[in-house]
Amino acid sequence: MKVQSRKPFEAIVGTENIKYSQAQLLAYSYDATANFQAKPDLVLSPRNSEEISEIVKICAKEQIPLVSRGSGTNLAAGTVPSQGGIILLFNKMNRILELDENNLTITVQPGVITQDINAYVEQKGLFYPPDPSSMKISTIGGNVSENSGGLRGLKYGVTKDYVRALTFVLPDGEIMKVGGKLAKDVAGYDLLSLLVGSEGTLGIITEITLKLIPLPASKMTGVAYFNSLEDAAKTVSAIISQKIIPATLEFMDKGTINAVEDFMSMGLPREAEAMLLMEQDGDPEQVERDIQQMIAIAKMEGATSTALASSIEEAELLKAGRRAALSALARKRPTTILEDATVPRSEIAKMVRAIQEIAEKYKVQINTFGHAGDGNLHPTCLTDVRDAEEMHRVEQAFEEIFLAAIELGGTITGEHGVGEMKAPYLEWKIGKSGIELMKHIKQSIDPGNIMNPGKVFAKETKMRLVIRGGH
Amino acid sequence: MKVQSRKPFEAIVGTENIKYSQAQLLAYSYDATANFQAKPDLVLSPRNSEEISEIVKICAKEQIPLVSRGSGTNLAAGTVPSQGGIILLFNKMNRILELDENNLTITVQPGVITQDINAYVEQKGLFYPPDPSSMKISTIGGNVSENSGGLRGLKYGVTKDYVRALTFVLPDGEIMKVGGKLAKDVAGYDLLSLLVGSEGTLGIITEITLKLIPLPASKMTGVAYFNSLEDAAKTVSAIISQKIIPATLEFMDKGTINAVEDFMSMGLPREAEAMLLMEQDGDPEQVERDIQQMIAIAKMEGATSTALASSIEEAELLKAGRRAALSALARKRPTTILEDATVPRSEIAKMVRAIQEIAEKYKVQINTFGHAGDGNLHPTCLTDVRDAEEMHRVEQAFEEIFLAAIELGGTITGEHGVGEMKAPYLEWKIGKSGIELMKHIKQSIDPGNIMNPGKVFAKETKMRLVIRGGH
Known part of the structure; x- marks a missing residue:
């Protein structure tokens, strides 16, 4: 209505x-x-x-x-x-309500900018780890609704791992509170986790209590460049199998490296096929040991060059380069489509290769960067919405990318959510019975379908036109 | 039927x-x-x-x-x-199916004993942190269904934080798989978290994929005894506000200390009012620093004596003493009722004091031990089911304990689940609308109510007969 x-x-x-x-x-x-x-x-x-x-x-x-x-x-x-x-x-509900240093929680309204939370708690020696790339402008309410990830997902988890309590308004107008400042609570079903990532389709979140942890004492940043994607992927695997869990382990392909270099003139090597940005945090001895070992592993796996950031400024510049990947690519053509197909960490090389082949097949320009440590890749297509014929090929390419991710044991979305755009593909990942189960839940909580209708659930599931295999 | x-x-x-x-x-x-x-x-x-x-x-x-x-x-x-x-x-479904060292996951059938998983992965230098006190005999399927906690909850979280994928049978017989070997996955509602802790009321779990982390390189154990509960509680708060997150921080009151000493003759000081068992794990330098600092904090807060375990055997003995608390208490009288009222960490002293007052009021014997670091206490009543009059007082005492926990911002169950026993009290924690919401979910997934009927949801909510306040 x-x-x-x-x-x-x-x-x-x-x-x-x-x-x-x-x-x-x-x-x-x-x-x-x-x-x-x-x-x-x-x-x-x-x-x-x-x-x-x-x-x-x-x-x-x-x-x-x-x-x-x-x-x-x-x-x-x-x-x-x-x-x-x-x-x-939520621009009028954007206050930090309470920092509880005894229970290590912060309670905020949904409209607070995520980075403001990070900065606020860091002053107190505390740490809110989730750091979606959009954190400078995105709100915590949006992060909770989407269960946002970020660069530190591998080591520290994602938004849902930090949500302790929520106040929300149900579709009938009732105000409800779930959770508490509790590390353990098994009183009934986990409504908290159900709401986190439900994309505004089950209720309206009005207050959020987040878990905090102590701020790591130090951090170090390193970088490695490779002649081949496989060497970069092997480095990722080798780091993990050496039992190192870095705070961030970010990947950029050649196209992304060049776009960032065009944008920021940082001195990145334009001929490199792949770049890994590595960061470790924690106690100084362990950080030093881990980062040196990661650099050594990269060299052993064939890195053409490696470097350690020698100052905070240098480290920040490297990270700024990675965070600017999307903006840098977006300058190239009128329309940018950023995806987040995600695979098990072991399948990254195969996935990046599949993305390249698919881009060639459909003659579209796709560059890939992302969170290598947790298999969360961002194939990014540079295109032009005004060109219907090209857009059709872009759509086909992304369909094939989703299929490739699923075939490799992955998912259609690692951290961006389903929304309206990916709703027609959700069944590919979770099956008919998964859709049915989720619809049952939606209908039982929001029978009038007034909460963000048309999202998560599609009118129709996309037919699988593309036949894949061989990746 | x-x-x-x-x-x-x-x-x-x-x-x-x-x-x-x-x-x-x-x-x-x-x-x-x-x-x-x-x-x-x-x-x-x-x-x-x-x-x-x-x-x-x-x-x-x-x-x-x-x-x-x-x-x-x-x-x-x-x-x-x-x-x-x-x-x-699940005694015929008790195999470890796969250890994936690239993706740091283990896939098991529900009938595997939890400690067998811990032991198996430790051989490979990996770590499955959840350690419910029952882990020597409880199964991982039970742990997942109850979202079990344990001694390491504060630092490492609980079972749900480690479940990556589940295969389960829906109430209509359909076999469904949710999740994957993925650190990030936001494809639709979080069915995985909904199933974990659903106590067998939504489906039957048949396969479980768990996240693993690298095994910490070292650990150290210390102990501190106190003349008063307040001093022990202040020590817990001071440790956290010094930004130390210990691997375990366990509490025993005088009655529990004495029961354990009767049982194991470990040389525990019978006159102590409270004992804190502290363990830290991680890199050796950090472990040494943290444990020394925790001991120093305990002394500053008034510990009457402290000690560091000088060998693995001594540390294991101390932990065995804590793990034996329930068995040691259970020897005292025919019936043992173990509860798990849980409060925010800052409220532990108030909660332990409230439990003592309530026990006196109803003339029942309740001793308390538990996970001080995460506010998860185990008031344990020694009684005799054959004595109906005493059992009535026990029930009243526990009702008042649940209320006290809720009034302090806590919950009626931190890690044991609702089952049939606590179902009449669930509404006290989550309210009428919480019950309604959970019932909607239950009915939408299991309309025939064949999955563990009579659990989680009570025919009737218990009237709040007891009036509290003043704690």
């Missing part, structure tokens, strides 16, 4: 927290995903759980879709209001 | 894998929980997922309850077949 009157909503949030001009609605009609757009009827900035509860109650009665939106960095069209309705913003 | 004929089940599992004599049924009529008993109709030992699927299909048609049982160490009557039906044993 469409919003019939903005008046009741204006009464709840106040005139200063409602947007409805065409220009404003257009501004919230898209997120960071290419080629998806739909205008909402209204954009609201509620100030607390109670206001959200009031809004939800009206929406439940009038069957108005509700889409929660942080900073709109979603890469799977998860925050596009594809069926209209109301966009909820 | 009752089982009408054992023939179809015998045809599935074979005559050697079915039990139905009265003596056999009696043997599976109870678990480690006092005062709960009910006989099953049949006990089956299926050999694979397909056999379980066949069994489930018959049970779905004939509405026969199915109760999965590992070693029956459950402490909340979770494996008592309270509505009859079939007990599924």
Whole structure:
């Protein structure tokens, strides 16, 4: 249903927290995903759980879709209001509520920028490890809704590993709290984990308590360049089988290296086929030992050159280069499509090779970078949405990439979420019965389907047109 | 419904894998929980997922309850077949299937004893951290179904933090697989976390893939004794606020210390009011530094004596003493009731004091030990089920203990599960809407209610008769 009157909503949030001009609605009609757009009827900035509860109650009665939106960095069209309705913003719910140094938790509102949490707790010698590449602009509410990953996933896990308690508004408007400042809690089903990563389809998160850990005493950063993808992949495997779990182990292919070099002029070797960026954190002795051993392993596996960052500035520059990969690539052509096919760590070389072959087959430009340590790759296609014929080939290529990932024991999305874009492919990963089970859960919690409708579940599963094998 | 004929089940599992004599049924009529008993109709030992699927299909048609049982160490009557039906044993599904050293995973059948997994991977320099006190006899299938904790929960988390993939049989007999050897996977709702800790009420787990980490290079164990509970609790808080996260930080009160000393004659000081057992693992330099610092903190907070284990044997003896706490207490009287009220770490002193006051109020004998580092306490009542009047007081005391835990921001169960015993109290923790939400999920997945019926959800929530406050 469409919003019939903005008046009741204006009464709840106040005139200063409602947007409805065409220009404003257009501004919230898209997120960071290419080629998806739909205008909402209204954009609201509620100030607390109670206001959200009031809004939800009206929406439940009038069957108005509700889409929660942080900073709109979603890469799977998860925050596009594809069926209209109301966009909820969290710019008025962006406070850090409590740092509990006894229980090592921080409680925040969903609108806090993730990096602000990291910076805030680091001042106190504490550490919130999840670090999605978008952390400078993305909100913690978005991170929780998407179960965001990041560069430190291998060693420290992902967002869900740090969520201890949530307050959320159910689709009937009830305000509920799950979890607590508890390391152990098995009182019933794990609703906390169900909500994390549910992409706004089960309720609206209004308060978040996160687990913190002590800040590692030191860190060191190294880099290795390779003549072949296989050597880089073998290095990753060898590091892990030497029982080293680095804080980050990032990969960039030749195209990405060159794009970053074009963008930042850091002095990266343009002829290298692959680059590994390695970071370890922890106690100084262990960090030094691990990083030296990783460099030695890289050399043994055929690295053409290696280097240790000699200062914090140098280390930050290297990491900034990796974090800029997407922006650097995005400058090359009008449209950038960033994917996150993920495979078991042992299959990285095969997956990168498969991506290259698929790109050649469909004559599209795909560069790959990503989190080598946890098998979470970001094949990134540079294209132009205005060219329908090319876009068709891009779509085919990505379908084949998803299949390749699944065939290698992987998944269609490691950290970006399903949203609207990947919904037609979800069944490829979880099967018909997986879809059924998830739909049962969705229907039982949100029978009116007002919470981010059209996301996660597709009207139709994509036919598997492409036949694969041989990778 | 009752089982009408054992023939179809015998045809599935074979005559050697079915039990139905009265003596056999009696043997599976109870678990480690006092005062709960009910006989099953049949006990089956299926050999694979397909056999379980066949069994489930018959049970779905004939509405026969199915109760999965590992070693029956459950402490909340979770494996008592309270509505009859079939007990599924996993003694024929007890193989380690694969150790994947590239992806640091192990894949096992549910019937493997947890300690066998720990021992097996340690030979390879790898580590499966969850260590429930029952690990010598409990199965990994039981651990996963209960989301078991253990002594290392504070630093390393609990079972759910290590489950990467599950194969399970749905209530309609379908065999489904969720997850993968993936550090990151956000393809749809987190079914994996929903199944872990669901106490056999959503499906039957038939294969488990666990994440492993490198085995820490060294460990050290220390102990501190205190004249007061407060000093021990302050030590716990001070250790954490010094940014040390120990591998274990265990607590025993005076009664437990004395029971262990009666049992093992280890030379524990009988006059001490509290004991803290501390262990750190990791790289040698860091372990040495942390353990020395913890001992120093204990002294500063008023420890009457402290000691460092000077050998592995001495450390093992200290830990054996703590692990024997339950057995040592259980010798004292005919019936032992072990609870696991859990509070935020900062509230431990208040909680232990509340337990003591409640025990005095109801004139029952309750000793407390547990995982101080994660606030997971085990108040243990020594009683006699044959004394109805005393048992009534015990029940009232535990009700008041649950309330005290909830009032302190805690939970009714940290690691034992809800089962049948705590089902009447679940609403106290999660509220009416929490119960409704979980029931919706249960009904949507198991509409016939054949999977461990009568567990987690109670026919009736216990009235809150006791009025608390002041703790």
